[in-house]
Amino acid sequence: MTAREQVEILDGGAALALTGAAGRLRFHAVWLRDNAWDAATRAPGNGQRLITLGEIPADCRITHAALSGGALMLQFAHETAPIAYDLAWLNENAYDRPAGHSPGWTAPWIETWDAGLMAAVPTGDFRALQSDPAALRAWLFAMRRYGFGKITHGPVRDGALFDVAALFGYVRETNYGRHFEVRTEVNPTNLAYTGLGLQAHTDNPYRDPVPTLQILYCLESSAAGGENMVVDGFRAAERLRAENPRGFDLLARYCARFEYAGSDGICLRSRRPMIELAPDGEMIGIRFNNRSAAAITDVPYADMADYYAAYRRLGELIDDPAGEVSFRLDPGESFVVDNTRVLHARKAYSGTGTRWFQGCYADKDGLLSTLAAMEQMKGAAE
Template sequence: MTDVTIAPEGNFITLKAGERTARFHAIWLRDNAWDEATRAPANGQRLIALRDIPAETRVSAAKADGQRLTLTFAPENKTVEYDVDWLMQSRYDRPQETGAGWTGEGIETWDSGLMARVPQGDFTAVQSDAGAKRDWLAQVARYGFGKLTGGPIENGALFKVVDLFGHVRETNYGRHFEVRTEVNPTNLAFTGLGLQAHTDNPYRDPVPTLQILYCLESSAAGGENMVVDGFRVAERLRSENPEWFDVLAGHCARFEYAGEAGVRLQSRRPMIELAPDGALIGVRFNNRSAAAITDVPFDKMETYYAAYRRMGEIIDDPAMEVTFRLEPGESFIVDNTRVLHARKGYSGTGKRWFQGCYADKDGLLSTLAALEAPMAEAAE
């Protein structure tokens, strides 16, 4: 049963649909009208600006009929129909998250316990079957990383992974980069040394939000890949010492890279990044690329370094890591705003050849949403 009442001044309505109740302001409802005069039918984009809606907009009449809500707005005398389920899914009159460091409903943080169920998909299935692609992308979105097995063993195969959901983001490293031992490397990633778990390119603003690593040869001993959930790291730090969490979230670190002629990349961002409402939206951690920290007041610098040290200790804790080995034709994708990745050291014998590239998360999330839309429509 659906019921609607108008506030005495008409500035909001109260909508009840089954056990759900929510209030909606008149100006919000008018701004979110889906009639053809307000939104383009082909793409849903607004055809009017807020300046075209009277500031004194009020609801003058309302009628609820099942899943349809009909409202009339004054002073325009404009009548608009709404889908009740859409309104309830979009409601903002609900308990809000409080405190700093909360994560959204679609995110699941993890530690080494995820090793028994590493998110993965089969390349051929993901490439050819929309359902398999949807399921794999959903895992990447939830956990921040995912493997693909059974891919082609050929130069540039990583581009076929990106083609599944988006586009390559080209950087000063080119469209892709080689990851194997080099003489006089421009970056420590190109040696056989082990690397501490880190996020890539923290010196960029914005950072590439996805990284893809693709294995072409893997006969060297060692070199296992490792991932750590930066969001779980932040949650653990907050539970241990809220002051340390706050100092890393409340002050900017600085990062820089100048390893090539004509390149001097710099950024200024916190290691733990929060949205204005406290949502955890990003982690930047890369000791190799950290510049001098100059944005922390003198009286907080010792606290900052204590927090920085402890964050590194949590990242290094084996209880936080998921480790796996990639064989030729296998790859993995990682959310570079959330999940830190690392590599165990490997020997100088045998061969180890990976190729890597960057892409952006908006393409992945867009592809996932488009694949999920028919499923949601079928459930209605």
């Protein structure tokens, strides 16, 4: 505790003010009691709450507050035992801060990018990722930062993509199966199975929720062309917002519709905005897939022309070579893409030679959980 730190009970105990290096931060009594970390409130080990909000009085009041040895000691009117709060935790979780965000802001651990990232594609060696926690942590960190990552020196065998998923999580099974084959086919059920080039897109926007990660693994690649491309959808949305704020708002405010019914017994539909914002304006998702777009019917007549102009412009920004990062996958190489942010594409390839890829879906929460646990372990070791 420093000489500057002080605590003041406010509003008859309904709140308090904590003054320190972070400035003056206010906390409500009910929030403090709900977020206590004493043994009666949180389970040892997993930290889950042992009480419900209904067990805390609606008029929760603080009767005494004192600072002692880096902790804030509070006494609540409805309880007899004081509760200690770590000052560093309170500063980290303080909510008494100016909003200061305009719609479309991104989390501080996200870095949007353009074609300049071509010289520094985030890449991990599969052998190191399996054996070296530091290498895996660095690759997962890059995945969270950029939304995609490449992996080299993997085994060249059927099903090797499951080993990639096992680095951080689990496979998400869909109507395509636990995994899907990407080869040229006659009368394919999906354009991904042809040699045609594909516009940058997010996968499966017709699902709710969408698969949040896609893994694509190369087993054979002797056909000419077929380079993989990725585009940062968040950067494209930022560019749209900068030049056309109204267009950005329209794509974020109104839902688009997506549909897939290419197989017997399958009719998948969703209704979500192309640019998805959290209630506080944080940009949390992009859905863009012209092949799977259904008729847009949720936009009022008065806004439809401007909506389509913004939709067209977003597509132009996504197609802009200045935003593309491309790379070729050789046998044993793969890449993982955040399907809620980064669009992926493929250049056309010839009918000669062979091209065999396998793909599957996974969930981002597994990747982020693995990274968070590794970062906590690293912090505890330090």
